[in-house]
Amino acid sequence: MLGLVLGDHCAGCARPGGRLCPDCARALGSRARVCRRRPGCPPVWTAGGYCGLERTVLLAFKERSARGLAAPLGARLAGAVAAAARHRDVLLVPVPARPAALRRRGYDPVLLLARAAARRCGIARLPRAPVLAHRRRVSDQVGLGRDRRRANLTGALAVRDPAGLAGRRVVVVDDVVTTGATLAEAARALRSAGAVVAGGAVLAERG
Template sequence: MLRAFLDILFPPLCHVCRSFIPAAGPLHICSGCRDAISPISSPLCDLCGTPFGTIGGSDHRCGACSLSPPRFDAARAATLFDGPVRDMIHRFKYDRRVQLARPLGLLAAETLASWAAAAAADLVVPVPLHVRRLRQRGFNQAILLGQVVAGQWHLPLDRTCLRRIRWTEPQVNLAAAERAANVRGAFAVTAPARVAGRRIILVDDVFTTGSTVAECARVLKGAGAGEVLVVTVARAVA
């Protein structure tokens, strides 16, 4: 009775197309928009998580990771950065629709649950924003996503052990070759004892070239972290 009354006052609408959903569920994404989401599945690179453009086959190391392995131990994204997910992430970050953190975080947590369970991580750490960008945006999207993921996976969340100590240009404005140089030296671990020997899940919204999370992983491992595993909602693929 109460649920029906609340649905009249606040009808459950799809976060993407705004259509009414009679049985919304926790994601609040209608079946049509859910079908338009592109989940990432095998075959993929077992290190960076990039999907291969083949049907069938087993996971294996991609050419780029074979030549120059990143500093993180593995990375996985729930979906491709296209369609409804790209729309939701853009509205979340740039239109300040912070309520979208929950469906995006749940999408990552549900899709990657078995992988995360096998990883047996100890701690969730969000990719930090520089204080200047935090003031501009008003929130750190990685922290909001990390709260959802950590809650679903029953892991502690540490918001402050990793800091961004240097201003960097937005990665979206840079070519792939410039991104690594842009973030070099941009992060620092404030409390090495909180990461020493721990298996860390590093959370961000989108994996593009991996330069930011690779630099975070380098710094975390330099402070003694045992493993760094990267989780993002989406993966941009050329």
Template sequence: MGTATMTAVLGAALDLVLPRDCAGCGRPGPTLCPACSDELAGSALDETGPVAPVPVPAEWPGCSGTLRYEGVSARVMKSFKDDGRRDLTDPLARLLADAVGRELMRHPAGGGPVLLVPVPSDPSAVRRRGDRPTLVLVRRVAHLLGPAVEPAPVLTMARRTADQAGLGRQARQDNLKGAMRVRTPESVRGRPCVLVDDVLTSGATLGEGRRALRAAGSGSVGMAVCMVTPRRSPPPALPFRRPAD
């Protein structure tokens, strides 16, 4: 079979299994159409420094993010997480790698690589989705950043929790309190970590993951996300600010 024929056959096969519409607007075409790509770029955070939800959770160290979670960016993330759009892995991983890179500058490590720790997924979500979306991103980020980082899916759920989507800030914190643990504490003991999630909302998930890592004896724990949730009330400013020194 010639090269041209093989290419045509593979293209036809891919048409059967890969999405051929824009994840941002649903129109037929590439994974992200030019208009949605432009809107995604326009949702970049105004500041590249560490951010925090308001009110700031106790002992919040700051978190690096890249985009606001709204409009096209929110639809893209939901498509990746809930609709199986793994063709979005590379663009989302590049956004996350940008945030992780800034955390590495904030928490420089001496010696070995920094552990990239994805927040754990609820077991029922893993069964429904067939994989762990945040772990998928972490592995791609590690490939992009090279030997400075090492994927480390060491966190697991210690107990069942309610779905965070319908909960307020305090309820989210109560729901997750003591809910995570490190499978093998010796794997993180003394090691610098960057804890990774897809979206920062109340900070409850990242805060609990950081607590579990520190309880297991980790070194410094930075935090990075692709996106942060903006205020839903009229003021245009994000409800995130630099933590007080």
């Protein structure tokens, strides 16, 4: 565990030699594909599935403080961002971490992924200040079914500065899409502020 946190063991196979060894990096790949449609979601693109090596590496980044994985994972996400954006000068809008999760981890994984993806793809950028914020408390989505996820998130997100988004093309970024409730709520909040939601980009599609 200490080796993984310090970045001297591969998050995928646990062999010495860096945060992600060349074999695991090649196995992850970076070919973006469109996700199946989900109610209320814009078209969403993903860098891969949520199983096996992809799931192992993502969990190391999110739950075991392996922040150094933001660069290689962000490089994978960049392909999905480019596919979703389709045009230059697009704003990337990360789904904000719940305050409790942010306190527990000490960092926002999706924000780090979006920063790395923006640097890599070159056609989208992050705004200087966070765009979305939680306006009420929500429960952890893990273990909730589709209807309960949607009820948990409906009306939970708001745009901090609506005036700055009118007419802007945006791509919503998250780490994993399951039922699509989170992305649908983010898209709703952005559209209510006048933004044009071009699509969504995620690192992994579950199910």
